[in-house]
Amino acid sequence: MSDFKIPYGRQNIQQDDINAVVETLQADFLTQGPKVREFEEKFAAYVGAKYALAVNNATSGLHLSVLAMGLKEGERVITTPITFAASANCVRFAGGEVWFADIDPDTYLLSIESTRKLIESKPKGFFKGIIPVDFAGLPVNLEEFRKLANEHDLWIIEDACHAPGGYFVDSNNQKQYCGNGNYADIGVFSFHPVKHIACGEGGMLTTNSEEVYKKLSLLRTHGITKENMSENHGGWFYEMQELGFNYRLTDFQSALGITQLAKNNDGVIRRNQISDTYKKAFQGKIKFQSLPEGSYNAHHLFVIEVENRKELYDFLRSHNIFAQIHYIPVHTLPYYKEIGYGNADLSNAENYYAKCISLPMFPSLTDKEQEFVIAKVLEFIND
Numbered sequence: 001m002s003d004f005k006i007p008y009g010r011q012n013i014q015q016d017d018i019n020a021v022v023e024t025l026q027a028d029f030l031t032q033g034p035k036v037r038e039f040e041e042k043f044a045a046y047v048g049a050k051y052a053l054a055v056n057n058a059t060s061g062l063h064l065s066v067l068a069m070g071l072k073e074g075e076r077v078i079t080t081p082i083t084f085a086a087s088a089n090c091v092r093f094a095g096g097e098v099w100f101a102d103i104d105p106d107t108y109l110l111s112i113e114s115t116r117k118l119i120e121s122k123p124k125g126f127f128k129g130i131i132p133v134d135f136a137g138l139p140v141n142l143e144e145f146r147k148l149a150n151e152h153d154l155w156i157i158e159d160a161c162h163a164p165g166g167y168f169v170d171s172n173n174q175k176q177y178c179g180n181g182n183y184a185d186i187g188v189f190s191f192h193p194v195k196h197i198a199c200g201e202g203g204m205l206t207t208n209s210e211e212v213y214k215k216l217s218l219l220r221t222h223g224i225t226k227e228n229m230s231e232n233h234g235g236w237f238y239e240m241q242e243l244g245f246n247y248r249l250t251d252f253q254s255a256l257g258i259t260q261l262a263k264n265n266d267g268v269i270r271r272n273q274i275s276d277t278y279k280k281a282f283q284g285k286i287k288f289q290s291l292p293e294g295s296y297n298a299h300h301l302f303v304i305e306v307e308n309r310k311e312l313y314d315f316l317r318s319h320n321i322f323a324q325i326h327y328i329p330v331h332t333l334p335y336y337k338e339i340g341y342g343n344a345d346l347s348n349a350e351n352y353y354a355k356c357i358s359l360p361m362f363p364s365l366t367d368k369e370q371e372f373v374i375a376k377v378l379e380f381i382n383d
């Protein structure tokens, strides 16, 4: 069995994906063309949002999102410490301050209570926005966060990079798919190969606001437009109305995104099968991420908590199982440690980090491979 080599995540590229890219390479557009438009339309329909805008990666997408929300230098935003650094970095790109609230010790998501406590410990207007993260694929209850945000006049950017296809159920018993824009102002997705949909690099922004969508589109292409111009010298004329960027996705990456998106439902179903098998094997023995009533976890990751985490990590590696740690708490990274906004009690995040480990979770993981992973984890635990 030890000739298996099992990563924690892996892309699934098939012949139809390859054909779609090759066809697009032979067509007229390499950078932004008809495939980008098609990908955006299909993605918007998939998550149930009015608008979708493709970008070159989710980090760029997060940057555009905070700018579209109007974030200015010195303004403060709250996010979770248990996320990839980019969820926080986007605030710094705009010169803002990143404040962290703690996580819930069972769902590992940004805690609404901790967020409320932080907000209410400061004067009104102190914070401008919240960036909750659908960590590991588990959707944040954005209805609750929307209520809190409305009380304090805050915007919400949902970092849904882990969660295309996930949903929570709101108080009206409605399924709310990640990134559908019903409660958050903007949803952000990543098409990095370890995520559900692989484009090499790529990202998508979703929103239900036409105004936000237009702002995002303008900023994606240098702030240059031919619409709403103050003057017009002829057919060639354009205006640069804002300081924007080149954050476009290419047409051949979008072609890959389209075929990958079509497989996402099956992929999420398979991820949930894998999760069910892990849970059955670990129930009563090992703590894993809890699932709130009615929620559907898209399972980018399957996270467990163990006492001797480093030993388990090394033990699994010695058997060619490449488990991973998600994440080193962002507030403990040297860059953020040095800035040190506030002195929040983030002990749930720190306790979680001491024990967490992400086991292999990807649709093409075979039953046999998973059995091997489970056997090795249980062997370690029972030792």
Ligand SMILES: *Cc1c(COP(=O)(O)O)cnc(C)c1O
Pocket: 057, 058, 059, 060, 083, 084, 086, 087, 133, 159, 161, 162, 189, 190, 191, 192, 202, 203
């Ligand atoms: C991967 C990831 C990002 C960044 O995505 P890129 O497309 O690599 O820029 C941001 N936030 C979270 C939670 C992620 O997992």
